[in-house]
Amino acid sequence: MRFPNQRLAQLFTLLRNETLPQDELAQRLSVSTRTVRADITALNALLAQYGAQFI
Numbered sequence: 001m002r003f004p005n006q007r008l009a010q011l012f013t014l015l016r017n018e019t020l021p022q023d024e025l026a027q028r029l030s031v032s033t034r035t036v037r038a039d040i041t042a043l044n045a046l047l048a049q050y051g052a053q054f055i
Contacts, residue, residue: 001046001050007031008039008043008046010029011036011039011040011043012043015054040054
């Protein structure tokens with residue numbers, strides 16, 4: 001799967017391997033929790049093409 005940016009690819013990798021709270025994802029990616037929420041929305045839009053999503 002191709003991601004529009006590296007951060008979405010990193011987020012996908014993190015969430016694929018384990019369930020993490022937003023604040024920990026934000027810390028690992030060096031972004032705000034608001035950015036994490038926006039990125040999860042964008043990631044779900046990409047995954048919807050394959051019939052999948054993160055909750």
